[in-house]
Amino acid sequence: MGVVSSRHLTKSYRNNHAIKDLTIQFQEGSITGLIGRNGAGKTTLLKLIAGLIKKTDGELTVLGEEPFNSLKVSANSIFVDDQLPFPQDFKVKDVLREFSRFYPNWDGELADRLTSYFSIDKETLPLHFSKGKRSTFNAIVGLATHAPLTIFDEPTTGMDYSVRHDFYRALLKDYMEYPRTIIVSSHLLNELEDLLEEIALIHDGKLYFQETVPSLKEYAVGLTGSTSLLNSITQEHDVLYSKDVGMNQQYIVLKDRLTETEKDSLRREGVKLSPVSPADLCVYVTNKAEGGIDDVFNRSETI
Numbered sequence: 594m595g596v597v598s599s600r601h602l603t604k605s606y607r608n609n610h611a612i613k614d615l616t617i618q619f620q621e622g623s624i625t626g627l628i629g630r631n632g633a634g635k636t637t638l639l640k641l642i643a644g645l646i647k648k649t650d651g652e653l654t655v656l657g658e659e660p661f662n663s664l665k666v667s668a669n670s671i672f673v674d675d676q677l678p679f680p681q682d683f684k685v686k687d688v689l690r691e692f693s694r695f696y697p698n699w700d701g702e703l704a705d706r707l708t709s710y711f712s713i714d715k716e717t718l719p720l721h722f723s724k725g726k727r728s729t730f731n732a733i734v735g736l737a738t739h740a741p742l743t744i745f746d747e748p749t750t751g752m753d754y755s756v757r758h759d760f761y762r763a764l765l766k767d768y769m770e771y772p773r774t775i776i777v778s779s780h781l782l783n784e785l786e787d788l789l790e791e792i793a794l795i796h797d798g799k800l801y802f803q804e805t806v807p808s809l810k811e812y813a814v815g816l817t818g819s820t821s822l823l824n825s826i827t828q829e830h831d832v833l834y835s836k837d838v839g840m841n842q843q844y845i846v847l848k849d850r851l852t853e854t855e856k857d858s859l860r861r862e863g864v865k866l867s868p869v870s871p872a873d874l875c876v877y878v879t880n881k882a883e884g885g886i887d888d889v890f891n892r893s894e895t896i
């Protein structure tokens with residue numbers, strides 16, 4: 594069984610099922626990316642796992658216990674988002690001191706080195722930080738805690754490009770030194786991809802897929818070529834996405850079940866084959882309308 598294990602988990606807010614009948618596992622010592630469109634249910638799932646909110650139905654076990662109100666779960670996990678709550682009059686040094694008291698694996702040296710690297714003055718109040726600085730500080734706290742279950746919910750909100758890349762690098766280095774179970778939710782899959790071992794895609798409160806990154810990279814293939822030729826192919830294959838890319842030219846994305854012989858024959862007929870990144874794949878499979886935003890501008894179509 595995983596560090597986190599759910600079966601038929603549901604969380605409802607009045608009539609809205611934020612999480613619906615969701616069965617998922619997160620294994621010990623792995624970094625998983627939790628991906629999904631806005632409102633898919635990522636934060637709700639992460640808060641359920643951290644024991645911050647109560648499930649409506651189904652089973653959820655974290656570190657062997659039901660997480661809601663569990664002392665074991667709160668002492669062995671940390672949930673980091675952009676609102677990590679600190680008392681308003683706490684300076685950076687006070688926050689670090691309190692975390693060192695609560696979390697047995699607290700790495701004070703790492704916290705000191707990272708605050709100094711990111712120019713965070715220990716005498717300042719986190720309350721007065723800019724958005725990006727606040728996220729950076731929260732991320733430092735999340736890393737230095739070394740909690741067996743570390744959860745980052747959109748940790749890079751407001752961070753600039755350079756800080757985001759430093760954070761990813763710090764996360765990877767620290768994870769290699771102190772392997773633990775890490776779950777990161779993010780909309781920036783392209784940036785995170787190299788860090789992750791697995792990706793779980795949540796859609797409408799349900800698990801769409803949970804796959805290793807290498808298998809996702811081979812999940813689909815993109816074909817660009819003449820519309821008539823590609824139309825004949827779409828009859829026999831599972832098409833995940835298609836769009837017009839010019840006069841009688843189309844780009845389609847198929848589940849990659851083509852044999853090498855079929856691929857060679859397509860290339861001979863002038864079709865260009867290209868890989869589909871996990872980030873694009875997630876967008877394609879969760880697109881509500883077939884043509885996406887293009888359909889909004891297609892005024893010949895009735896709504």
Ligand SMILES: Nc1ncnc2c1ncn2[C@@H]1O[C@H](COP(=O)(O)OP(=O)(O)OP(=O)(O)O)[C@@H](O)[C@H]1O
Pocket residue numbers: 606609610611629630631632633634635636637638
């Ligand atoms: N406290 C709440 N009360 C009522 N509805 C809520 C509450 N929290 C979340 N929801 C609803 O649950 C659904 C899932 O929200 P959630 O915040 O988990 O999505 P998300 O995947 O984290 O989205 P985003 O990527 O935009 O942060 C949404 O429809 C949201 O409106």
